[in-house]
Amino acid sequence: MKLRRWLLVLIMLLLCLPSVVPTAQAKTAGISIQLDGVNLNSDVSPYILPKVYVTMVPTRIISEGLGASVDWNQKSKTVTIGKDGSNLQLTSGKKTAIVNGASVALDASVEIKNGRVMVPLRFISENLGLQVEWNQTAQRISLFTGMVVVPPPVSTGDEIRGAWISTVFNLDWPKSKTSAEQQKASYTSLLDSLQEVGINTVYVQVRPAGDALYPSSMVPWSKVLTGIQGADPGYDPLAFMVEETHKRNMEFHAWFNPFRANTDILTATLDPSHVALSHPDWIVNTGKQLYINPGIPDAREHIIDTIMEVVNGYDIDGIHLDDYFYPSNTVFNDDAAYRQYNNGVYSNLGDWRRGNINAFVQSLGESIHRAKPNVEYGISPFGVWRNQSVDKTGSDTKAGVTAYDSMYADVRAWIQNGWIDYVAPQIYWSMSNPAVDYDKLVDWWVGEVRGTDVDLIIGHAPYKLGTSEIGWQSASEIINQLKYNQNYSEVTGSIFFRAENILSNPLGLKDQLQSYYR
DSSP, rough: OOHHHHHHHHHHHHHHHHHHHHHHHHHHTOOOOOOOOOOOOOOOEEETTTTTTTEEEEEHHHHHHHOOOEEEEEETEEEEEETTTTTEEEEEOOOOEEEEEEEOOOOOOEEEETTTEEHHHHHHHTTTEEEEETTTTTTTEEEEOOSSSOOOOOOOOEEEEEHHHHOOOSSOOOOOOOOOHHHHHHHHHHHHHHHHHHEEEEEEEEEESOOBBOSSSSOOOOOOHSSSTTOOOOHHHHHHHHHHHHHTTOEEEEEEEEEEESSSSTTTTTTSHHHHHGGGEEEOOOOEEEEEOOOOOOHHEEEEEEHHHHHHHSSSSSEEEEEEEOOOSSSSHHHHHHHHHHHSSSHHHHHHHHHHHHHHHHHHHHHHHHTTTSSEEEEBBBBBBTTTTTTTTTTSSSSOOOHHHHSSSOOOHHHTTTTOOEEOOOOOOOOTSSSSSSHHHHHHHHHHHHSSSSEEEEEOOOOOOSSSSSSSSSTTHHHHHHHHHHHHHEEEEESOOHHHHHHHHGHHHHHHHHHHHO
């Protein structure tokens, strides 16, 4: 009797199996694809690869739906796709593709499923000149050709179209360490090239490592100018840059690394006036870099004084700070300063550190606006304030580092108290990154500034284009981000990191930006 009962149960389970399989397939089949609003049908369902979150489609979608030529070489396991002069080659198992003769990194390549050749849809589409949008709620991929009438970008005289110009390690400028005339010519050429793309604001790094790109009574000349820290370059680079920038009706913002004292831990080549030598008691050695300790009031005031030297001495449009507050993912030995300066106000080290940065941010802003009310004061923090898993009011992200917990930068406090004029979070992730999504972060930051007098400018990462990180295999990623920003009036512009990563035209970005802005 028991045997018969178990046999009946087994038969019932076997009968139920067919109903289970189609249910699992239905989830995958739920992904729909549209081209210019028209559904593209396929006898094989698209599917999403786990971890890399890439949508794979059969080549039939590419050939019949997009009108591209498709050739499959069974021997080499290579698919060649061509359309309107573009030629793409993807080989099964390879993490790079050949796009018009150049090697480009891939998140996913060709797969063979059920006898069908499957290819990554976004990569193929964007490299054929199509725009790609993903609707998570509707589980729909929308492709757009040039035939679709796309609304022109919102453009006002106040929109910030900015570029960071890095001077540390001579990254963007100056390329020459010997000739003042060469440096001047290089800067004007850089400005002209950026303006041609559509950039109207530059954020120039004038204090890269506790030194200066201007004659200062408090800090030495930067070594990026001559190769020797403290050596006079024979002219005032900051005065020249401000004048040339304003000649082109562009804005000039002086960019400071507030607490970075030196890019390494070596002091032998530092000028005697450098803070690491004149005030060694202010310095914390992290093992990789030297930092000015934000917990020492006199050290914070020294930084404010060096910044105010520029505010009072030059016709700049703004003061800009990046995310160099407390360093993340390293030991920062400030226990002695905590014991000396806390005075029982804070119950733990983390809150004390945040209090030090808050005091600095507030005091600097008051000093700037007291001296020159029209000079804008803004900060570009790390793009994630806090993860929702730690703070329910944080963003729906899974970032390994956050501004609040890792760098002790409570950006929310700065915004709510009106200590800054604008915030420019570095949202250096793609729109398809499952752990830290560009869209979700923009939504979150918009909510933070809404109803305040603080403007929101988005920091973008063209330096990631062409890397293996999710979503950076096409320059359309940046363009799609700019279009997404248009959903919010709170977003007043964008800044790109950095100048060279625009002008080197990675994956055609320079051309696409120029077209977009015009």
